[in-house]
Amino acid sequence: xxxxxxxxxxxxxxxxxxxxxxxxxxxxxxxxxxxxxxxxxxxxxxxxxxxxxxxxxxxxxxxxxxxxxxxxxxxxxxxxxxxxxxxxxxxxxxxxxxxxxxxxxxxxxxxxxx
Amino acid sequence: xxxxxxxxxxxxxxxxxxxxxxxxxxxxxxxxxxxxxxxxxxxxxxxxxxxxxxxxxxxxxxxxxxxxxxxxxxxxxxxxxxxxxxxxxxxxxxxxxxxxxxxxxxxxxxxxxxxxxxxxxxxxxxxxxxxxxxxxxxxxxxxxxxxxxxxxxxxxxxxxxxxxxxxxxxxxxxxxxxxxxxxxxxxxxxxxxxxxxxxxxxxxxxxxxxxxxxxxxxxxxxxxxxxxxxxxxxxxxxxxxxxxxxxxxxxxxxxxxxxxxxxxxxxxxxxxxxxxxxxxxxxxxxxxxxxxxxxxxxxxxxxxxxxxxxxxxxxxxxxxxxxxxxxxxxxxxxxxxxxxxxxxxxxxxxxxxxxxxxxxxxxxxxx
Numbered sequence: 001x002x003x004x005x006x007x008x009x010x011x012x013x014x015x016x017x018x019x020x021x022x023x024x025x026x027x028x029x030x031x032x033x034x035x036x037x038x039x040x041x042x043x044x045x046x047x048x049x050x051x052x053x054x055x056x057x058x059x060x061x062x063x064x065x066x067x068x069x070x071x072x073x074x075x076x077x078x079x080x081x082x083x084x085x086x087x088x089x090x091x092x093x094x095x096x097x098x099x100x101x102x103x104x105x106x107x108x109x110x111x112x113x114x
Numbered sequence: 115x116x117x118x119x120x121x122x123x124x125x126x127x128x129x130x131x132x133x134x135x136x137x138x139x140x141x142x143x144x145x146x147x148x149x150x151x152x153x154x155x156x157x158x159x160x161x162x163x164x165x166x167x168x169x170x171x172x173x174x175x176x177x178x179x180x181x182x183x184x185x186x187x188x189x190x191x192x193x194x195x196x197x198x199x200x201x202x203x204x205x206x207x208x209x210x211x212x213x214x215x216x217x218x219x220x221x222x223x224x225x226x227x228x229x230x231x232x233x234x235x236x237x238x239x240x241x242x243x244x245x246x247x248x249x250x251x252x253x254x255x256x257x258x259x260x261x262x263x264x265x266x267x268x269x270x271x272x273x274x275x276x277x278x279x280x281x282x283x284x285x286x287x288x289x290x291x292x293x294x295x296x297x298x299x300x301x302x303x304x305x306x307x308x309x310x311x312x313x314x315x316x317x318x319x320x321x322x323x324x325x326x327x328x329x330x331x332x333x334x335x336x337x338x339x340x341x342x343x344x345x346x347x348x349x350x351x352x353x354x355x356x357x358x359x360x361x362x363x364x365x366x367x368x369x370x371x372x373x374x375x376x377x378x379x380x381x382x383x384x385x386x387x388x389x390x391x392x393x394x395x396x397x398x399x400x401x402x403x404x405x406x407x408x409x410x411x412x413x414x415x416x417x418x419x420x421x422x423x424x425x426x427x428x429x430x431x432x433x434x435x436x437x438x439x440x441x442x443x444x445x446x447x448x449x450x451x452x453x454x455x456x457x458x459x460x461x462x463x464x465x466x467x468x469x470x471x472x473x474x475x476x477x478x479x480x481x
Contacts, residue, residue: 005474007432008376010469027214035377037247046225069230071237072432074481086470092424093446094372109444109451110374112381 007073008088009040015083017058021050030057030068032084043069045078057085125284125451126225135283136232140239143275145298147241147268148323153316155181155302164294169208177313185267185304188315189246189253192263192306199261210264210307211292213273219288220280221330236275238433241327243268244318244337244345246304246350252343263308266299268317274299303339316340326434326442332385334358348381349434351433357382367395368413371423371442380439388427388438401461405429408461410445426465432481441468 004011028042028049042049042059045066049093050058052114055111057068092110126189159179166173182188200206210354220229246265256262278296281289298314306313320338328350329337334356335344346358346452357365365386373379383391396412407427412420426441442449443464453472455463466475 001472001475002478003469003471004478005469005480007481010471011476012471033377035375036350037245043230067230072434074433076479076481088376088441088468090376090441090468090472091424091449093421093442094376109449 004068004078004083006040006068006070006074006076010075010086010088011059011068011083012086014058014082014084017050018052018061021052021056021058024049024057028059030059036071039073040068040070040073043105044068047078052065059083059085068087121223124223124225125157125228126229128231132283137239138281139275139279139282140236143236143278144240144327145269147243147271147286147327148321149268150318153181153208153302153314155314157395158305159298160300161294162307164297165292166294167208167295168173170205171203171209174310174312179313180313182313182315182341184339184343185244185246185249185315186252186339186343187341188304188306188313189262189265189309191248191263191307192252192308192313193256193260194263194308194310196259196261197311201377204339206309211295213270216273216288216292220286223284223286224280232276232279236272236279239327240275241323242320242329242350243271244329245269248345249304252328261458263306263313265306266295267304267315268299268321269304270299326350332358348385351377351381353378353381357385362386362390363394365391367391368423369439371425376439376441377453380437383439384437387460388440400424400459403460403462406458406461406465408428408443408464424467426461443468 002013009089011030028047030040030042030049045061045063047059047061047066048065050060052058058077060082061078064079064080068078089109092108145411148155162179163173174203182191185293217229217233244267246267246269254268274292274296277289277292281296295305302314303317304315306315316339318337318339320335322329324333326349329345329347330349331347336347337345346353346355348357362385363383368390370379370382370386373382398410400410402408406429409425409427411423411425413423414420422445424443424445426443427438428441429436429438431437444458447454447458450458450467453467453470455467456473459464466473469479
């Protein structure tokens with residue numbers, strides 16, 4: 001299973017895009033930075049983006065290669081195939097501090113936000 | 115020239131003269147993006163009239179053109195009633211040419227490699243000013259049934275430079291339609307276009323950038339508009355004023371780890387220095403791999419005493435140089451969830467967990 005990473009975006013090869021995923025129209029943006037507006041986007045090659053109702057993203061590369069571009073990170077070349085897109089996750093140790101039922105250090109996993 | 119599958123001829127090579135013009139346009143638009151000179155109201159209005167004409171929109175009378183000193187006032191004023199607007203102004207949507215739409219049109223004439231070459235140069239060499247997205251965070255909410263106008267400004271310099279280049283040097287007809295907009299943007303701060311009115315705002319009083327053209331100031335606001343609004347930036351990342359005003363020795367690591375936005379965390383760490391924070395905090399390095407480290411901190415947070423927090427210290431190199439950040443990670447196996455790494459004390463295994471990579475995943479490229 002081949003995996004690629006561009007910044008906080010992980011692209012992992014999968015056997016196939018789930019059948020119930022719906023095609024995303026418009027620009028092929030895998031993720032966009034909230035504060036800088038920088039985006040991880042496909043700029044070369046033929047590809048389609050799909051989204052599940054849960055929000056999970058998938059990419060299908062139809063051409064021989066597709067180029068993933070970002071303003072700050074180097075390009076990533078993705079060969080033809082199907083991929084699952086994920087944001088890097090981290091742990092929020094401070095969540096629920098004000099809730100007396102939660103123990104200190106309990107925390108919660110959160111997904112990347114930039 | 116090369117033949118595509120559809121039999122269309124696309125330009126796949128630039129002449130030396132065309133190549134030389136890229137830097138000329140980049141320099142021109144870099145000056146526009148950084149400019150703090152007062153606006154030229156006549157040039158702005160004339161430019162927008164040209165743009166409306168090129169897009170087949172009805173010209174607005176002089177009384178419908180408004181000028182404001184700052185972007186916040188322009189943004190708050192730039193609303194229009196949605197109902198009936200599109201019927202009365204069917205071509206209005208043509209006034210919103212995005213970078214992506216222009217790229218698609220240019221791809222009919224130029225090979226992707228040529229577009230990428232010009233885009234990369236412009237994006238790397240033109241400063242990024244305050245974007246309307248950032249202004250919107252300080253703006254008022256719209257009344258019900260209203261819509262916001264289209265905004266263009268100095269922050270659009272890098273893609274308008276591409277349009278200007280292809281319009282002037284290559285005579286591309288799609289880009290030439292935007293010449294009026296180009297004229298307007300190079301003469302003011304922001305342009306807001308609505309069906310029944312147009313609003314312009316003046317350029318900023320202060321705009322400070324780092325050597326990579328990102329808004330940046332370590333001891334004050336990086337952007338001050340003429341109405342007095344101030345925005346704080348570190349290396350192109352908008353941050354809270356407290357991170358600028360707090361003396362370096364007073365900043366607590368817990369405050370940085372509580373910041374949910376990874377880019378803000380990275381920018382603040384860069385200002386205060388990771389080593390300085392390490393020196394002032396009880397910590398131990400649990401494991402290290404490939405320049406990254408898994409570190410456990412012993413911190414006093416609020417009423418909780420001696421709490422242990424784990425973070426991954428990640429270091430990497432991107433187009434702008436060396437970077438590092440701290441990524442809070444779970445400490446206990448139950449906190450990782452069902453795909454918990456075999457060894458929660460192994461830096462690389464924990465890093466792969468943050469990316470959602472299973473054990474068998476082979477990392478082909480990481481940038």
